[in-house]
Amino acid sequence: MFRRSTMSRGARAALSVSLSVALGGAAQAQNRAALEQHIVSLAKQYVSADSAVRAYDDSIARLNSALDTATAGAFRLTTSRRIAPLARAAADKADRGLRDLFGASTTRLSSYRFVIRDSRNRGKLDTSRVEIALSDSTGREVLSGAANAEVEAVSRYLSSLALNRLTRTAGPDFNAWLQAQLPMDTMTAAEWSKARLVVVSTWASVGKGCYDGRAHDCGALVALESTNDPVMDWFDPRMRREAVRQHLRAFDNRSETRSECLGGDDASCATMLHRAGFNPLPIPLRGSLVRQALALGGTGAYERLVEANGDVPTRLAAAARVPADSVVRAWQSNIRFTRVPSDAMRSSIAAASLGWIVLCVGLSLRSSRWR
Amino acid sequence: MFGAITAIQWKWSRGPALLATLIGFLIPVLSLQSARRALLTADEFVYIMQQFSIGYSMLAAGAGLVVALAAWAHDHRGRHVYALSLPVARWRYALMRFGAGALFLLAPTAGVLAGSLVVAAMGAVPSGLHVYPVALTLRFAFASGVAYAIFFAISASTAKTAGVILGIIGAFLLAQTTLAMLAVRYDLLSSVSTLIFSPPGILSVFAGRWMLIDV
Numbered sequence: 001m002f003r004r005s006t007m008s009r010g011a012r013a014a015l016s017v018s019l020s021v022a023l024g025g026a027a028q029a030q031n032r033a034a035l036e037q038h039i040v041s042l043a044k045q046y047v048s049a050d051s052a053v054r055a056y057d058d059s060i061a062r063l064n065s066a067l068d069t070a071t072a073g074a075f076r077l078t079t080s081r082r083i084a085p086l087a088r089a090a091a092d093k094a095d096r097g098l099r100d101l102f103g104a105s106t107t108r109l110s111s112y113r114f115v116i117r118d119s120r121n122r123g124k125l126d127t128s129r130v131e132i133a134l135s136d137s138t139g140r141e142v143l144s145g146a147a148n149a150e151v152e153a154v155s156r157y158l159s160s161l162a163l164n165r166l167t168r169t170a171g172p173d174f175n176a177w178l179q180a181q182l183p184m185d186t187m188t189a190a191e192w193s194k195a196r197l198v199v200v201s202t203w204a205s206v207g208k209g210c211y212d213g214r215a216h217d218c219g220a221l222v223a224l225e226s227t228n229d230p231v232m233d234w235f236d237p238r239m240r241r242e243a244v245r246q247h248l249r250a251f252d253n254r255s256e257t258r259s260e261c262l263g264g265d266d267a268s269c270a271t272m273l274h275r276a277g278f279n280p281l282p283i284p285l286r287g288s289l290v291r292q293a294l295a296l297g298g299t300g301a302y303e304r305l306v307e308a309n310g311d312v313p314t315r316l317a318a319a320a321r322v323p324a325d326s327v328v329r330a331w332q333s334n335i336r337f338t339r340v341p342s343d344a345m346r347s348s349i350a351a352a353s354l355g356w357i358v359l360c361v362g363l364s365l366r367s368s369r370w371r
Numbered sequence: 372m373f374g375a376i377t378a379i380q381w382k383w384s385r386g387p388a389l390l391a392t393l394i395g396f397l398i399p400v401l402s403l404q405s406a407r408r409a410l411l412t413a414d415e416f417v418y419i420m421q422q423f424s425i426g427y428s429m430l431a432a433g434a435g436l437v438v439a440l441a442a443w444a445h446d447h448r449g450r451h452v453y454a455l456s457l458p459v460a461r462w463r464y465a466l467m468r469f470g471a472g473a474l475f476l477l478a479p480t481a482g483v484l485a486g487s488l489v490v491a492a493m494g495a496v497p498s499g500l501h502v503y504p505v506a507l508t509l510r511f512a513f514a515s516g517v518a519y520a521i522f523f524a525i526s527a528s529t530a531k532t533a534g535v536i537l538g539i540i541g542a543f544l545l546a547q548t549t550l551a552m553l554a555v556r557y558d559l560l561s562s563v564s565t566l567i568f569s570p571p572g573i574l575s576v577f578a579g580r581w582m583l584i585d586v
Contacts, residue, residue, distance in 0.1 A: 197586040200499030201414040211499055343580040345506035345513075352571035353513035360520035361469055364527035365462040 060133075060141055064115055074098065074106035075158065079116045083130055083149065087116040090154035097155075098162055101184065103303040108169045109162055111137050116154065119146055130154060134161045159184070170306045170315060177223060177312045178290065179283050182302065186295045187288055192338035195288045199335055203243060204234035204280040210332060215325060218332045222289050223281055224313055224324065231273045234280060240269040248276055289316070292331040296320035372459065377471040384441040388475045391434040395482030395511070398426045399490045399504075399583050406584075413497045417585060424581035427483070431511050432577065434479045435518025442472040443526040469523055476515045484508040487583055500584050507583045514576045521573070 070077045072088050073095025079087040091114065098106050112134055119129040132154065133144035143161055147153040160181075167182045168175060187195070199207050202221065209217030219225035220234075227233045235243065244261045261269035293316040294301040305319035313324035320327045402423035406416045446454050454464055487504030496502055525533060547559045568578040 193586045196499055197414055197417065200497060200586075201412040203412065208498065339501075342501075342503040342506040342582065342585060344503050344582050344585070345510045348570055349510065349576055349579075350513055353517050353576045355571070356573045357516050357520040360517075360524040361466070364469065364520075364524040365465050 057140060061139060063117065064135070064139070067115070067117060069113075074109045074162070076110065076113050077116060078113050078135075080118045082118060083116060086130070086149060086151060086154060089151045090116075090158055093151060093155040094158040094162065097159055098166075101302040102166060102306065103300060105166065105169070105303045105306050106162075108306070109165060112165055113139075114158055114161065115141070115144075119149075132157050132161070134165070166302075166306060174312055174315055178286050180287050182305075183287055183291050183294070185291070187291050187334070189338050189340045191288070192334050193340050195285060196335050196338075198282050198285055202280065202282055203239055204230065205236070205239075206234050206281075211336060213332065213336070215329060215332070218328050219325070221281060222286050222328070222331075224328065230280060231270055231278060235273075237266040237269070240266060240273060243278060243280070244269050244272050247278065248272060288335075289327065289331050290319075292334065293317075293320040293327045296322060296327060296330060373467045373470065376467045377474065380442060380468070380471040381475065383444065384438050384472065384475050387434070387437040387441065388478045391430060391437075391479035392482035394430055395479040396486040396489075398423055398430065399483065399486035399507075402426075402583065403490045403493065403495060407495050413499050413586070416497050416500065417582075420582060420584045421580065423583075427507070427511055427581040428514060428577045430479065430483075431514035432518045434476060435515045435520075436522050438472045438475050439519050439522035439526055442468050442523060447526070465527055469520075472519060472523065473516065476512070476519060479515065480508060480512045483511045490583060496584055500586055502584050503582065507581060510576065510581060517573070517576050 064078055067078045068081055068084060070079060070084065070088060072091035075091040075095055077087050077091055095106070115131075115133040115135055117131050117133075119126040119131050121129075128149055129146050130149050131144065131146050133141040135141045143164065145157060147157040163181050163184060167178070167180075170178075170182070196211075199211050199221065201207070204221070206217040206220040210221045216225060220227065231240065241261060241264070244258065248258070257268045257272055261272055290305075294305070297304060297320045301319045301321075304321075305315050308315045308318035310318075316327050317324045402420055405423075406419040455461070457464060484504060487502070487507055490496075491502040491504050525536070543559060543563055550557055550559060566572055567574050569575055
């Protein structure tokens with residue numbers, strides 16, 4: 001890489017020559033000098049940034065070496081002496097919550113250390129906040145943040161960090177598919193309504209197909225099933241043109257291909273969408289499917305999900321204790337039929353309004369004008 | 372006597388009431404026409420429908436205001452001499468005035484209901500969304516009722532009472548300015564606004580989502 005000690009003059013020269021050959025011609029000599037200058041500038045910036053990161057890591061390591069260690073359930077803690085009771089209480093609380101969900105899988109957290117230390121504000125101790133970080137087996141902090149110095153707040157943050165790591169234990173395929181943390185709660189009726197809006201608003205035809213009850217389309221919508229060419233299979237020419245118009249505004253916006261597409265040439269639209277890697281599937285829906293699977297599975301669902309081996313449908317089926325397509329069908333049913341009362345009117349609004357009307361009428365009847 | 376009061380008050384209020392009825396019918400229909408032009412995705416449809424929410428709340432507030440002012444306009448001009456000379460308890464007289472005006476608010480409410488039912492019948496709503504004509508109409512009825520009651524009470528009060536109310540509003544503004552000058556970081560007006568517009572505040576019926584079509 002571009003370290004001062006490893007990027008020799010020879011390597012830079014070789015890179016410059018190869019660039020010159022690619023550009024070619026005497027007229028490229030000026031470009032070569034500019035490119036060399038640019039390479040040197042980039043190398044300096046990289047070295048500077050790398051040094052800053054190393055200096056930060058060293059300072060954190062020095063800070064953490066002065067801390068005490070403790071264990072609270074699945075949590076291996078490194079904490080300041082002053083806030084050790086707070087840290088232990090918060091970790092115990094978080095551990096209880098996680099064990100309820102993940103059971104024995106919480107032992108997977110043993111390779112991490114949760115650091116809770118004093119917070120400083122402009123060099124002064126800030127007793128109202130604590131810093132919380134997650135360090136890996138090498139001692140390097142991979143995640144960090146701060147929370148109020150209260151058991152509930154610290155416990156929530158620790159749970160969030162732990163959940164982040166436990167989600168990763170579900171395997172790279174699952175994480176690449178979900179692209180979010182495992183959810184810790186079940187869907188509410190309001191959330192099903194929002195998910196329904198996402199489904200019916202999806203540009204791809206599988207959205208409407210899923211809403212209408214076609215199980216294969218639901219599987220495609222949440223990327224459990226795929227097709228060779230989503231751009232052609234899930235869109236009609238009109239939607240392809242609108243996708244280019246609305247979603248690829250900054251992409252090739254002056255090109256002839258775009259003009260041809262917007263003029264009605266479907267092949268140009270398809271070319272642009274393929275080139276841009278257009279993905280019409282709404283990723284947040286996958287979280288709702290996971291929550292459906294976990295709700296179906298009941299006790300031990302989280303543990304079964306992370307411990308299962310296999311692809312995403314296998315993990316969902318293991319969590320729910322039913323086949324994956326049954327999970328999808330239950331999910332589709334909730335998407336379609338779960339309703340919340342309209343925001344337009346609620347009994348609380350009616351009651352409050354009637355109360356205020358009665359009060360105002362009472363005041364007008366007792367006006368001093370009449371007495 | 373209530374019939375006579377209603378008849379005479381109708382003469383004063385029929386213009387604004389009928390105009391409010393027409394507007395109440397048109398808002399739902401126009402909102403659907405606007406959203407249909409952008410009929411690509413359901414979320415865009417909901418977003419456009421939401422833009423018309425302010426129309427319903429403003430119409431409710433405006434109808435309540437105008438009908439309340441019309442209820443007392445003639446009495447104010449005659450300095451309430453006629454009202455006070457009638458052989459009826461004063462509170463009963465005020466209650467009949469209130470009742471008559473409240474009846475006239477049924478007209479714009481019916482207009483909103485008719486327009487909403489037309490939207491529901493047109494069948495132009497994207498799949499996955501639902502129409503709530505009755506819920507919206509009820510909210511409109513309560514909102515216009517609250518606005519009418521507030522302005523009716525203010526109109527029925529004396530000038531001294533109106534002065535007290537204005538003084539309270541002025542005191543809040545002065546307090547906010549004073550806090551700002553003293554570098555105290557407390558937003559008094561936001562707190563008061565939250566009290567008024569959040570449930571169960573007096574104006575909470577006007578806040579929130581007035582959605583004829585929603586998910």
